[in-house]
Amino acid sequence: MQNQNTKRTVVKSVFAVVAMFGFGFALVPLYDVFCDITGLNGKTSGPYSEAKAQAQERDESRQVRVQFITQNNESMPWEFKPVDYQVEVHPGEIIEVDFYARNPTSNPMVAQAVPSLSPSEGTDYFHKTECFCFTRQLLKAGEEVLMPLRFVVDEALPDHLGTLTLSYTLFDQTETLDPEELEETTTQAAL
Amino acid sequence: MRSRLVKALSLLLSAIYAADVSAEYGLNMPRGVTDISHSVYDLHMTIFWICVAIGVVVFGVMFYSIFKHRKSKGAVASNFHENTTIEIIWTIVPVIILVVMAIPATKTLVEMYDTSDADVDIKITGYQWKWRYEYLGSGVDFFSNMSTPKEEIYNAQEKNENYLLEVDNELVVPVGKKIRFLITANDVIHSWWIPDFAVKKDAIPGFINESWTRINEPGVYRGQCTELCGKDHGFMPVVVRVVEQSEYDDWLAQKQEEAKAAAELAKLTFTLEEQMERGEKVYATNCAACHQPNGQGIPPAFPSLVGTEIATKLLDKHIEVVVDGVAGSAMQAYGGQLSEVDIAAVITYERNAWGNDTGDNVSAKDIVDYKNK
């Protein structure tokens, strides 16, 4: 009888162990959801619908300063910078700015720009309808490009947020693509 | 048992002593030079004294028992083992004390998070193992390396008073202005800290953090990287020079001039001797940490530069490695970190030092050409 009880305890414990192992992995999506809700870590969300952006009411009474900063991760050799480092916008106003990128090397390269917004509290109020960070960018040897970012600052932005700083870090992703895929992306990028 | 009491008391006294003579002996947190650092210091001291007070009461009772209720003194054990009233009291009282502590703490924290309306924006990027400072919108952008010579670290020379806390290019900021720091990293996580400002923020690759300060007194303030970031974590100090606004304006203008001058310099050519001299300095600051002063490196992580293919034959490859770095290794892309003149000099140095003797003299123009290729 005691043996039975022991068995039951062991089964329950093993079940708990497996569940907690799973929970460790579940923390990954949970964390993203949590970040989405709270704006923790300033990870800005994916594309915002153009229609919703259009529907925002422009608030002429306030101006918000939006700054852009860029950096390359590790040994990423591209030249990468905003054309204008800051713009003054009204909440609800749709704005388009450009970023300049150039691949100075003699090989085609693929890059991923990772956005991060500070203060993180502003993350929920910064909507990108179009961004080069939604996809990976491929540049042929020596190629240069102007990449657009279209965004709207939400009309509901709290008053105390006067400055939003959007940072892009450019990561070299050339190695993660196999040559065929590289070929494919090249054709796409040429469009 | 007497010696235990003496020991405990002396510990307690030394802690109290620490509070009083803080600045002179480096026993306590510096009070700092910003309003925030003052609040933090006051908070620290308040909590410290609360802890001391609790400690005196709790240990007082304990040592009273230790002396009075010894079996050797004929103490007879009583048998009580429960008292709901007292147990409730010593649960509630700490809660009240904690609430008292939490109020000023919350207030200070809210102030620290108010980064609005800054006068100067500075982007700080952590690299293995140096800091990069960019003054947003002004075009001023430079690296700050530790300048303590190897000889001091390896005890071949007497250590100077700012040993390990000195840099080649200090961060210069105006006094009395709200300065906002935007902090990120290039490779691993670093952390930027100046104790006198009570500013410490992690620099995380791919993410941006912000913090701010308003410094009340001009001076030079020193701190260090506080997040383990690899081999030379202990050798990436932070030095900030705080100056009057007018001096700051002059400094900024001068930095902008220098940036232009460096671009001009790139058009000139130098003799091999001049290149070697310049290159040796650049090498000592940027390369020697990994590739070692004798060029031997620390294989396999940091390869040797002596007599290798790249350092003696393949010039184009050599330029590529220095300018663009080597993906997936510790070798960074120096194209964005050093001027073309410095890159040319250091490559020239590497190709002629330690018996490599190629006689190659790489010019800044070669580097510009490579970058434009």
Added chain:
Amino acid sequence: MSAVIDNPSHDDHEHHGPTKGIARWLFTTNHKDIGSMYLWFSFAMFLVGGCMALTIRAELFQPGLQLVEPEFFNQMTTMHGLIMVFGAVMPAFVGLANWMIPMMVGAPDMALPRMNNWSFWILPFAFGLLLSTLFMEGGAPNFGWTFYAPLSTTYAPDTVTYFIFGVHMMGISSIMGAINVIATILNMRAPGMTLMKMPLFVWTWLITAFLLIAVMPVLAGVVTMMLMDVHFGTSFFDAAGGGDPVLFQHIFWFFGHPEVYIMILPAFGVVSQIIPTFSRKPLFGYHSMVYAVASIAILSFIVWAHHMFTVGMPLAGELFFMYATMLIAVPTGVKVFNWITTMFRGSLTFEAPMLFSVAFVVLFTIGGFSGLMLAIAPSDFQYHDTYFVVAHFHYVLVPGAIFGIFAAVYYWLPKWCGRMYSEPLAKAHFWLSFIGMNLAFFPMHFLGLAGMPRRIPDYALQFADFNSISSVGAFIFGATQLLFLYLVIKAIRSGEPATDQVWEGAEGLEWTVSSPAPYHTFSTPPEVK
């Protein structure tokens, strides 16, 4: 209800003593043998990790680099942390659990004797693997025992894979140990031994075992994610692929904070056994002690981000974790007050176990105070990742966990081997440890407050004096442990015979069996009134 499990290998031993030679230790399923092996193993690891600590302290004795290069220094700090946490403290408590829990609840053995054998024998392999990295190309792990990504993924030495497997193995060992403890406590208690009659050591271990089951799999998860990031191209912690290095810290500390309680709760239990014995008075507030331990364990799951106040969390997050952390002071305070009230109006004597326990209460409380200071987020910005933190966690771990283990060994050694240790030698061990430990770690508070970051191989000149003092203290503490080894061996080989009750005020089932405890105890369950 029979307390004997239907287990063939166990039956084999039922009426014999231990088998002879090496086979006894390799194949044993006896909780006492396994407990001894755990304890010896942990002491060996304590010395290995201690040598690493002394390497660190020797390098830090003076400013400048004298003995080791920064790369090796980082390997030392990393390995010291890993070995002390996973190799010394945790196995020591598992060893104590093995020896004492069955005897304290009146069970003949652990519930799962064969698994008990496996969970021990995994450990030498896990640590062999981990230590072997020191001799490999690229060196041992050098990213700190907290192994923050991306330093431990993209930038790690190749040996990180061995490290990951090592962590997996020790994790499996701990989980098996924890399941065994739970199964034993829940199912094998003697008749009449209700949960609320269990000795506190058993209670704290039960709660510790639940913590282990809850968080060791999360640690396994996080190292598995690292493994996948390093070798299989995933991006859990790499911003480039949509991951986040800060996520690593969240998951790690979700494990890490309960982990620090895993290392301290059993010590709470030990001290709660010893103080009543040497006060000759029942433990004050038994019920509130149990509730306090349980609430500490529960709170430990919602405070993890106080290790990460500087990563740039939103204000609301900082406030939440600050308040939650401060709350832990309440149940911890209750425990300290209870211990002191137990001593109050007792009839105190100060043999070695009591000396270590009293030092535990005092010094652990000092560590608790610095913990409270660290909980205050705005001041934590100043303390974070400085020597103040190093001072704090050494104050809770050395006089906390380690002194708890010493106290337990002195307290129960006579029961284990039937012989008394030498009281004068033990007192010398205590005082030298006490002085050495305080000399080593107290100045670290000052260093941290004055601005010395942790994990640096060299420091600015203003930190020189306190660092030398600290190094001297560390060497005193380290050398003293050889005295401990000597006096334990001396006690086992030639100590005075111990009585069954051993200590005048001792109460509990373990003191009802003869000294030394026979190879098989409580084959017939005792009756607990």
